[in-house]
Structures are given as C-alpha cells and as structure tokens.
Amino acid sequence: MMGKLTARAIAERALEIGDAEGLDAVTIRRLASDLGVTPMALYWHFKNKEQLIIGMADHLIGGFAPKPADQRPWQEQLRDLTEGLINTLRTHPCAKHVIEQIDAVAVPNFLAVWDQALGLARTAGFSVEESCLITKYLLQSAIAIADAPVHDQAFLSGEDLAQQVRFKRLGLQSLPGESYPHLVEMAGPLVEPKDPHLYDTFGVDLVLSGIEALAARR
Amino acid sequence: MMGKLTARAIAERALEIGDAEGLDAVTIRRLASDLGVTPMALYWHFKNKEQLIIGMADHLIGGFAPKPADQRPWQEQLRDLTEGLINTLRTHPCAKHVIEQIDAVAVPNFLAVWDQALGLARTAGFSVEESCLITKYLLQSAIAIADAPVHDQAFLSGEDLAQQVRFKRLGLQSLPGESYPHLVEMAGPLVEPKDPHLYDTFGVDLVLSGIEALAARR
DNA sequence: ACCTGAACACCGTTCAAGT
DNA sequence: ACCTGAACACCGTTCAAGT
Numbered sequence: 001m002m003g004k005l006t007a008r009a010i011a012e013r014a015l016e017i018g019d020a021e022g023l024d025a026v027t028i029r030r031l032a033s034d035l036g037v038t039p040m041a042l043y044w045h046f047k048n049k050e051q052l053i054i055g056m057a058d059h060l061i062g063g064f065a066p067k068p069a070d071q072r073p074w075q076e077q078l079r080d081l082t083e084g085l086i087n088t089l090r091t092h093p094c095a096k097h098v099i100e101q102i103d104a105v106a107v108p109n110f111l112a113v114w115d116q117a118l119g120l121a122r123t124a125g126f127s128v129e130e131s132c133l134i135t136k137y138l139l140q141s142a143i144a145i146a147d148a149p150v151h152d153q154a155f156l157s158g159e160d161l162a163q164q165v166r167f168k169r170l171g172l173q174s175l176p177g178e179s180y181p182h183l184v185e186m187a188g189p190l191v192e193p194k195d196p197h198l199y200d201t202f203g204v205d206l207v208l209s210g211i212e213a214l215a216a217r218r
Numbered sequence: 219m220m221g222k223l224t225a226r227a228i229a230e231r232a233l234e235i236g237d238a239e240g241l242d243a244v245t246i247r248r249l250a251s252d253l254g255v256t257p258m259a260l261y262w263h264f265k266n267k268e269q270l271i272i273g274m275a276d277h278l279i280g281g282f283a284p285k286p287a288d289q290r291p292w293q294e295q296l297r298d299l300t301e302g303l304i305n306t307l308r309t310h311p312c313a314k315h316v317i318e319q320i321d322a323v324a325v326p327n328f329l330a331v332w333d334q335a336l337g338l339a340r341t342a343g344f345s346v347e348e349s350c351l352i353t354k355y356l357l358q359s360a361i362a363i364a365d366a367p368v369h370d371q372a373f374l375s376g377e378d379l380a381q382q383v384r385f386k387r388l389g390l391q392s393l394p395g396e397s398y399p400h401l402v403e404m405a406g407p408l409v410e411p412k413d414p415h416l417y418d419t420f421g422v423d424l425v426l427s428g429i430e431a432l433a434a435r436r
Numbered sequence: 437a438c439c440t441g442a443a444c445a446c447c448g449t450t451c452a453a454g455t
Numbered sequence: 456a457c458c459t460g461a462a463c464a465c466c467g468t469t470c471a472a473g474t
Binding site: 143171 | 318332336348349354358362365386407412424430
C-alpha cells in the first residue's frame with residue numbers, strides 16, 4: 001500500500017519521529033503503528049531496539065558520504081569533515097542523542113568517517129594515541145557547536161518555539177543574580193543567538209585552532 | 219535501620235547503581251528495592267524520574283566545588299575547571315550519560331560552574347555569544363577526553379575487563395582492512411592506551427590551545 | 437521469507453489510603 | 456510529613472503459529 005517494509009524504510013521513519021518528537025518517542029510499538037504493521041514485524045528487520053538505533057545512526061552518517069582522501073592539506077580536509085558533521089547534526093535534531101546512545105564501532109558509515117579522521121590526524125604528525133583522542137574530541141566538539149540554540153527550521157511551530165525561548169530566558173533571568181551574575185546577564189544571547197553563520201565559523205575555527213597549534217609543535 | 223531515606227541518600231544510591239551497572243539500571247523500582255522501600259516512596263522526595271536524574275547530576279557536580287574566582291590569569295583558572303570536570307567524569311562512569319540526558323539549567327551546581335566558565339571567557343576578551351559557545355565546547359571536550367579507554371579502577375573485575383578489551387580489539391581488527399586501514403592498524407591503542415597521564419595533559423592542552431589561539435586574535 | 441497473536445516481565449506514574 | 460497498596464498505561468521481547 002505505502003511502499004515495502006524494509007530496514008531502510010524503518011530507519012527513515014524512525015528518524016522522522018525522532019527528529020520531530022525526540023528520540024524517546026521512537027518506540028517499537030509507536031514505530032510499528034506508524035508503519036501500519038505489527039510491532040513484531042520490526043523484529044524481522046532488526047534484532048532488537050539497539051540495532052534499530054544503530055540503523056538510524058548509519059542512515060544519518062550516510063547522509064554526508066565522506067569523499068575519499070584527496071591531495072589538499074589535512075587542515076582543509078579536516079575542516080570539511082567537521083562542517084559535514086555539524087551540518088548533519090543540525091538537520092537532524094535527534095542525531096545527538098542517537099550518537100550518544102550507541103557504540104560507534106557498530107555503525108559502518110561511522111567507521112568510515114572515523115577512519116578518515118584518524119588518517120588525517122596521522123598525516124598531521126600526531127601519534128597513534130594522540131590521533132585517537134583528537135578524533136573523539138572532534139566529534140564532541142561538533143556536537144557542542146551544532147547544539148547552539150536553534151535558529152531556524154525547528155520542528156516546533158513558530159509560536160511554540162518563540163514561547164519556549166521566552167520561557168527559557170525567563171528561567172535564566174529569574175536566577176539569583178548574586179550567585180550567577182553572568183548567566184543572568186547573558187540570558188538573552190544564551191537562548192537565541194543573532195548570527196548563526198558567524199557562530200559556525202567561529203566554532204570550527206576554535207576546534208581547528210587547537211589542533212593546528214599542537215600540530216605545529218611536533 | 220540503614221540511615222534515613224533522604225533525597226541525598228537516594229541520589230547517592232542511584233549514582234552507585236549507575237556507576238556500577240550503567241544508567242539504564244537506575245530504575246525507580248530497582249532503586250526503591252535497593253533502599254528497602256516501596257517505589258512510590260521515592261516520589262515523595264523527587265517529583266519524577268527526570269528530577270531524580272537531575273539530583274544525581276547535582277550531587278555529581280557538587281563533588282568538585284568551583285572555587286570562587288581568584289586573581290590568577292584566566293588560562294590557569296580555565297585549566298583547573300576543565301581538569302576538575304574531567305576528573306569527576308572519570309570517577310563516575312555514568313556521569314556522561316547523566317549530563318547528556320538532562321538540561322543543565324535545572325542543575326544548581328551545574329549553573330555555578332557554567333557561570334564561572336562564562337565569566338572566565340568574558341575576561342579572556344570573547345563576546346557574549348562566543349563565550350556561550352566556548353563554555354559548551356569546553357564541556358563537550360571534557361567528555362571526549364574523559365571518555366578515553368578506561369585504564370584503571372573499572373567497575374568490572376579485572377578478568378572481565380581484560381576479556382572485554384580483547385573482544386573489542388578483535389572486532390576492530392577483523393574489519394575489512396581495505397575500507398578502514400587506520401582503524402585496523404590502530405586497534406590496539408584505540409582500546410587500551412599506554413599512558414593515561416600524558417593522555418590527560420595532551421587533551422587539556424588541545425582544548426586550551428584552541429581557546430588561547432582565538433583569544434590572542436581579539 | 438515475512439508477518440501476526442498472544443503472552444511475559446518490566447517500566448513510570450497516579451491516586452487513594454494509611455500512620 | 457512520610458510511606459504503602461492497588462491499579463493503569465505503556466514498554467521491549469520471546470515464541471509459536473500463520474502465509
């Protein structure tokens with residue numbers, strides 16, 4: 001009736017639910033009912049819920065296929081990779097939670113970008129263990145940057161969003177000013193940034209500056 | 219019989235369970251039975267499970283009380299703060315998941331360190347919005363650094379740990395070498411680092427170098 | 437190969453009731 | 456103020472059975 005029930009279709013629908021209502025709303029039973037099928041039908045395509053979330057992650061990362069290593073300097077390639085990560089984290093609100101909940105080793109597409117990042121870190125002159133840490137650091141940094149207060153295309157309707165922002169700011173402003181002076185003062189910008197684009201470049205600069213500074217000392 | 223049932227005692231026991239068996243094992247019913255009490259008893263001290271986890275986070279962060287701002291240069295203070303964060307993340311295996319699952323704004327002790335970090339970023343010369351991003355970046359970076367392959371005092375018995383490490387390495391080494399050359403080659407160091415101490419300083423250097431590099435451009 | 441039906445053990449939470 | 460008992464709606468998952 002509405003397309004075949006395939007592992008890919010299930011993962012895609014799961015991502016839609018997760019992006020729209022949060023990862024907690026992605027439930028085997030809810031997902032099945034959305035797909036017009038019995039909960040147990042999903043167990044044919046995924047061994048359990050953990051594998052389902054891994055499927056979501058794989059589909060997510062598959063979105064930005066890492067190009068094969070080219071001849072540009074590693075700084076540029078690393079920047080591309082970081083921006084790609086940030087971008088998919090931005091377009092998929094639930095990506096953060098998905099990535100946090102699973103083991104990267106189980107996600108094929110994730111292994112691909114991880115391997116590429118490891119290679120770039122090695123060519124930058126870092127040791128094996130340093131490269132290991134740098135790649136983890138890069139992922140977490142991307143999460144931090146992508147986690148900036150939502151600016152556009154939110155899944156909430158415009159009114160709900162505005163109200164939620166107002167609510168959060170009020171919560172910050174009503175804190176005891178003597179205990180949290182900076183939080184109270186910065187309540188506005190903390191919940192609704194003005195320039196998302198500048199926000200991006202600054203964040204990526206921040207991450208790459210650290211890596212390049214240490215690479216220069218090798 | 220075994221001490222009063224107080225919000226603090228509940229949060230502490232919850233942390234013990236979470237650190238020992240993972241946050242998923244922290245269940246209202248399980249927690250209550252561990253405390254020798256009815257599940258509903260916990261609802262007197264915490265409105266719901268979300269508030270319970272917030273209580274866990276608060277107790278966690280309360281561990282390293284942020285000293286009031288002193289007169290040292292902001293670089294040193296920021297380093298202290300980062301190392302403190304990494305340290306509590308290390309001593310509490312479930313801290314990562316706890317922090318990921320809740321909204322920082324709801325955790326008083328978290329607000330305190332956040333405010334202090336914001337202040338340090340401002341004195342470093344960063345704008346309001348830049349400081350906002352830097353503090354988030356700092357937290358995520360601390361998570362990345364603390365998440366290095368476990369080296370000591372693991373909650374698993376020594377044998378189980380060794381076997382688990384062997385298992386993980388085998389999983390990496392059995393990957394297709396032509397697709398993931400670096401992962402296969404670095405399988406060993408990826409799962410069991412040699413020098414945790416050097417690992418730490420390098421990680422903190424990485425984070426602070428980025429911040430200092432951008433601060434120098436102001 | 438692909439899906440259903442019924443059942444099991446486990447959640448978080450509410451609400452009235454006890455002391 | 457602090458805790459219990461019973462009940463509700465919801466999970467993930469197994470297992471046998473259908474086509």
